[in-house]
Amino acid sequence: MQTEFCKQLGIEVPIFAFTHCRDVVVAVSKAGGIGVLGAVGYSPAQLKEELDWIDAHIGDHIYGVDTAIPQKYEGMGETDPEKLVAMLQAAIPEQHRKFAAKLLADHGVPELPDADKEVTLSFSEAQGQLQVDEALTRPKCRMIVNALGTPPADIVEQVHASGRLIGALAGRLKHGINHKAAGLDFIVCQGSEGGGHAGEVTSMVLWPQMVDTVAPLPVLAAGGIGNGRQILAAMSMGVAGVWMGSMWLNATEAAAEPAQRESYLKASSEDTVRSRAWTGKTARMLKNEWTEAWERADTPDPLPMPLQGYLTFDAVRRTHLYAGSGECQKVAFNPVGQVVGQINESESCRDIMYRLLNEYADALEHVQSITPAE
Ligand SMILES: Cc1cc2nc3c(=O)[nH]c(=O)nc-3n(C[C@H](O)[C@H](O)[C@H](O)COP(=O)(O)O)c2cc1C
Structure with a gap:
């Protein structure tokens, strides 16, 4: 190969x-x-x-x-990263901030310590x-x-x-x-x-x-x-x-809390959705109360990229760090593809690589076996 x-x-x-x-x-x-x-x-x-x-x-x-x-x-053309971030932060409507904060609080997701609140989104x-x-x-x-x-x-x-x-x-x-x-x-x-x-x-x-x-x-x-x-x-x-x-999300080497791993392990290929609720552009992730909440007619619409990302950065951090707290998984950011239905165990990356290559060889052999020789 x-x-x-x-x-x-x-x-x-x-x-x-x-x-x-x-x-x-x-x-x-x-x-x-x-x-x-x-x-x-x-x-x-x-x-x-x-x-x-x-x-x-x-x-x-x-x-x-x-x-x-x-x-x-949003903010295209601004060449000073600090000015850009300040401008984006200021452009987030209060209504959106309150809505996101309430979703997290209602599901018992703890606040971050002040020292960890820097937004490092690029x-x-x-x-x-x-x-x-x-x-x-x-x-x-x-x-x-x-x-x-x-x-x-x-x-x-x-x-x-x-x-x-x-x-x-x-x-x-x-x-x-x-x-x-x-x-x-x-x-x-x-x-x-x-x-x-x-x-x-x-x-x-x-x-x-x-x-x-x-x-x-x-x-x-x-x-x-x-x-x-x-x-x-x-x-x-x-x-x-x-x-x-x-x-790789559930590989043994990956940085993920047990509750987030559990969400991936439990999910079937039908449990993902393409949603703008986290970054402002359509991305595939596990469907949950967060993705549903931003879809409803009576709630704010997601903001354009990167504003929605700046708004939700705190929620991303909190739902990853405190993945097992309260009902965190109901509002957690769990981006993943439909292949999540094939994630059924935690393997090391080396084992995943060996498995992929062995399965590839078996599949090739199968195709050759059903292809008549000239
Ligand atoms: C958790 C997660 C985060 C991702 N973030 C990025 C990203 O920051 N940049 C990027 O180029 N692709 C990103 N992707 C897309 C991957 O690069 C890749 O194209 C995609 O995962 C392939 O499909 P699969 O999930 O079915 O393997 C992300 C994918 C996942 C699952």
Whole structure:
């Protein structure tokens, strides 16, 4: 399964692990794939700390860093990160703040200590630029990926000048076409069933269209992959590798409280919803009273990105930190794809990688067994 793209990067198998957890990055890269650290929730100082840790633990392996610079967002054009954050905080209506606070209080979710209240969300070019600058100081960071849009031209140029690859997520063909026109090196094509921000078209339909549309650019298949049979299906459509997010959420190395793990373990593939209730853009997550509350006609509508994210940042922190308190899981932020129905146990990343490769080999053998020899 070593594709040309693997050779270009110098990895053994084309399995890309998107994660917000440094331990998962290291474990997957050490097991032959490549971990990509999602930096959206890290301040520049926190990102530096995470990358220091990764560099110290990953040995000779490589990794990637994922930023989130949306194509369009409130406050676009403001180049001073501090001014931008102050402006966004001031723009959140009091009615929305009260509504969110009441939902948490009604479900018994404790407040954060004052020291932990800093909002470290990065959803803009000014903040993304700082993350890219930090990532590019790291020789083992070999790829930059952008969520939510084509990265700005000067970042593309900067990453290329440093000798690294840059790609971006695409949930529609139009996104892939724009990424290619901007000179990106690869596309992460995410179908609707995937966790996090997701469009409407499913993986089975979107992947092969994307491969044909952006050829010869490498496409990584994302959305709905949790076992080796699904990897074989993706590879059969001409992709250069698979990009998985949900399957690492319950890995033994992942940072998650037992109650959040339990929510993922209990959920079926029918328990997710695409909702704007946490970030302001449509993202897939577990359905619960929080997602339902923001849908009702008599409640405030979610704000545009990144305002909703600034509003809910405190709720994200609180529902993760105090996942087992009160009825926290009824209002918790649990982003995940439909593949959550396949998460039935906690495995180490290394075991997940072995399982995926064994299942892939079995599935390939099965297909060969039903294909008549010439
Ligand atoms: C918890 C979670 C958070 C995510 N956050 C981001 C993000 O910050 N940046 C990004 O590029 N993709 C993000 N994604 C999407 C993943 O990169 C990936 O495309 C997706 O998980 C693939 O579908 P799957 O969940 O079915 O594996 C996130 C996914 C999950 C599950």
